[in-house]
Amino acid sequence: METIVFGLLNGVSYGLLLFMLSSGLTLIFSMMGVLNFAHAAFYMLGAYFAFTITGSTSFWIALFIAPVLVGLIGAVVERFGLRRVHPNGHVAELLFTFGLAYLIEEIVKIVYGKTAVDYRVPDLLNFAAFELYGASFPAYRIFVIFIAVAMLVGLWFLLKRTRAGLIIQAALTHPHMVGHLGHNVPFIFMMVFGIGCALAGLAGVMAGNIFVTDPAMAVQMGPIVFVVVVVGGIGSLEGAFLASLLIGLLQNFAVGINLKFAEIFGFLGMTDLSEVGRISVSSLAPVLPFLLLVLILIFRPQGLMGEKEL
Amino acid sequence: MSTPALSLKGLNKSFGPAKIINEVSLDIAPGERHAIIGPNGAGKSTLFNLISGLYTPTSGTVELNGEAISGMPAHEINKKGLSRSFQVSNIFTNMTVRENVRCGVLHSMGQGYAWWRNIGSNKAVQQKTWEVLEHCALTDKANVPAALLPYADQRALEIAITIAGGADVILLDEPTAGMSHSETERAVNLIRRASEGKTLVIVEHDMGVIFDLADRISVLVYGEIIASAPPSEIRGDPAVREAYLGDEELPEEVA
């Protein structure tokens, strides 16, 4: 029972974090056709900026300033880098962001050093929200869920209630029509890229102190976010949401299950003398997103919510 | 009558709520040159996409020489001897003209997906490529990258790739669109020679070309065929005049 409740809560908070990342990625992709390989690098920047800002002021200021800073950097990257590469096609754009991810990681290593920095959960939230069956659930995780939902509402408001949102929405459903919208398209591209990066930065602020803030955090998170986007169906916000939660829950439940394959499939004659039998479900947790990816590819190549394409 | 080369039976296609092709039935005899005309957005290209396997029909069937082909993947349909061109030039832009045509030739020369032989050493492939290039008057530009061709030559290359595989049913989607008068004339000659002894289905807006070329004309309006008859009858058909031709000047009988 406690595994289920905690798995659920942890899964949801982790899933929502994934959605913060994947929604920005999806937004950028739908609008510009660019898969931002550096997305996780912006996530890392968010965590590091939050660390710096928290050090000199407080976490609460960092919560607002760090994403904005990351967003600004994103906008600058779009304006002076991506825009230049755009005429060479999407592969070139993807490669540009790939190089950017490399570069950001190296710069972070120089500025902040190669080891983890001490970015901590703020004292105000560093207590147990409740106890259940003798285990406690950290309040900060509740806060993460709260912020993620706030972001969801904010995103919804932006998309449905503002002019820029309407244009972005039009772009989501009819990507080819964006080009006919007039001269402000480059500006919208810059804004969207900036906002997408800011969302990644926000995720970094939220996650950097739950996990570890070190130069490897981008490389660890990146592939999972891409899996989320592909599993959900590239370019679909609903799909990204579903896939985020699915992967969040899957991973967190798996972590709680200490069974080995031999115990599960013992009736098939599998013993823990065999290599497969010795693998435990919890050790599979990090691989699950990728397994899911392969399964989806075989059985539903367009992704959960993606449209069938040629 | 013998088996029609191409036979459409109760063909329907919807995109969401929009019904683009509505109960189209049509038989085209082997060796016939058949033109499809209709206003913009009538569904002519969509019809071609259904026949050639790019789209699957919502309902209805397509038969090629008596064999049902609807639902087959496009490349299977092509192998069965149906080839098509596109309204917007759809060529291999980073290859030369010769390489473009050679790709079109490969399959019919039994090259398959071969990876064990040199493409350049097969005389039959080279010979056929040369013939097609000559046929389409592209020999002078054989080694020009396709992307650098002038528009009219790109259209010619589009046709060249289409006929290169030696299919006996050829669908051409507005082959002369956007061409000047003399270029159109050249293209019509090319099409006439290319379709000799073959079944040709052609979508065209240029009435001169159609009345010059076609044995029979079908008029497609809002996804429905409202008339299908020889040119002389189409010209006199009041429904056609009203629906499509309108006040457009019809060319007089060609001598």
Place this chain on the structure above:
Amino acid sequence: MSDTTRGFADLAPSTGAKFRQRTLPILIFAAILFAIPMAGPSRTFYTLAHQMGINIVFALSYNMILGKGGLLSFGHAVYFGLGGYLAMHAMNWIEDGVGIWGAIPMFFLPLVGFAGGALAGAIIGWPSCRKAGTTFAMISLGVAELIFAAAFMFDSFFGGEQGISGDRMNGIELFGLSMGPIDEVYWFIAFWTVVGVIGMWAFTRTPLGKLSEATRDNAQRVQFIGYNPQRVRYLVFIFAGGFAGLAGGMAAVNYEIFTPDALSLVPSGFVLIMAYVGGITYFVGPIFGAILLTYMQSMLSDFTEAWLLYLGVLFIAIVMFAPRGIAGVVFGFLDGVRGENPGRYFGRWIMRLVGILLMLMGLIVLVEVSVRWSNGYGEVYEPFGLHLGHGNVLSWLLVILPAVAGVWLTRFASKEEEGQ
């Protein structure tokens, strides 16, 4: 119109042109490889040359899918690694004389690698090649992560952290090579590098190779000339996996050890950078890229710990300003000086070069000063007897002035070109 005496033969390049464009470069390449040992190179040089040979084959195999097939993969090292692992196991089988393995010379291990890579490509490519474009790229990344993680679960094949090691001095000797000393391994590497290069070049000349280019250009149209683009991609993918495995087999013999790191995202990213920096639109591009980057990797990493940063900057600069890579720059230069007004072209070129060097100088000072400041050991960057600390005004002048001058020069050159 043409007269009847003309035929398809007129279209093909003349025998002389064929020799110059196709046979000659390969002959020169082979001649260089043959001449190298005559110069009595050092051990370091051999080590570097072997790594280059392996990377040349690896990068070319990558370009089969990226440059010629239009498929961007972030997981190509998987095939290199799996091929290499299989070769590694085969090496041990040869040593133990398992079954028929005792009768097979070590020299042929790259073929085992080829088989392993191709098999992996055939299995993994089946679900991944249904998609092209961005989706394919993401899938390749996910699959690579999966295989890498699995490598730590199946110790019997991957050998855990330590990997699998072996001894190449076993089995039958071929060509009198015991494969022990490094200069004997050289012939092995040289042989397979040439085989790999010729093999992949020949592939571009086959129907499948041409169809691969056609599919890259326009997958939709390929369907309407009777081919299934997914099948084309899949077959090409298998071959690319095979040649990557060949490189893996070469590496297995060269290093006598394979660890799971060989199939991680790091070498996958590196091969992408090698191929792209070299120039993916040219067959020789990845060869240039492999030689240059292997050199940088081994030399630069001795000089500076920030070499990955320089690599990132180089890569981004190539993506932004020279998308056809080094090969594009070289051939563009050759065309330019042969074109009209070579003098002015050359002038502009020199101006650009100087501009780039100036910017590079600013960058180097900035990075090196920062790295030393970051390490916090109080070390200071001291080129040419200068003493450049982060608090030194001279350091910042040396960053800003060359950078500004460099930007100005390159811009000026571009403006002049446009004005012409």
